[in-house]
Amino acid sequence: ITAVDEPRSFEFDDGFADMDFNPNPDMPKARNVFTFAEHEGGxxxxxxxxxxxxxxxxxxxxxxxxxxxxxxxxxxxxxxxSGG
Known part of the structure; x- marks a missing residue:
């Protein structure tokens, strides 16, 4: 997680790693953003x-x-x- 703007959004970087969770610099990495907004009662x-x-x-x-x-x-x- 690289940023949190509760309750509106959060950001994180996502990439590939080996079995020991070491990042693989030869594979692509993505910047990801989830945003949440009121919409039609939901x-x-x-x-x-x-x-x-x-x-x-x-x-x-x-x-x-x-x-x-x-x-x-x-x-x-x-x-x-489920509340999970």
């Missing part, structure tokens, strides 16, 4: 992930980042509903 969450270059983005796209991120994000509703 909350709209917006997630933006930014890479340093088109090539870095293409690398993670080729690795399936959309499927992985979608799978993780789709778990949020269940966690919120």
């Amino acid at each position: 909350t709209r969450a917006t997630y933006v992930s930014t890479y340093a270059s088109a090539e870095a983005l293409q690398t993670v796209l080729d690795m399936g980042v959309i499927e992985g991120a979608s799978s993780a994000i789709n778990q949020i509703d269940g966690l919120v509903a």
Whole structure:
């Protein structure tokens, strides 16, 4: 976590690491921002992930980042509903 503006947003960097959690500098790193805003009686969450270059983005796209991120994000509703 690199920044928190409770209850509006938080930011974090995301990258790749080895089995001992040492960052892999040869792999792309993303800056990620989650923002929360009131919307039609509920909350709209917006997630933006930014890479340093088109090539870095293409690398993670080729690795399936959309499927992985979608799978993780789709778990949020269940966690919120369960209080977890």
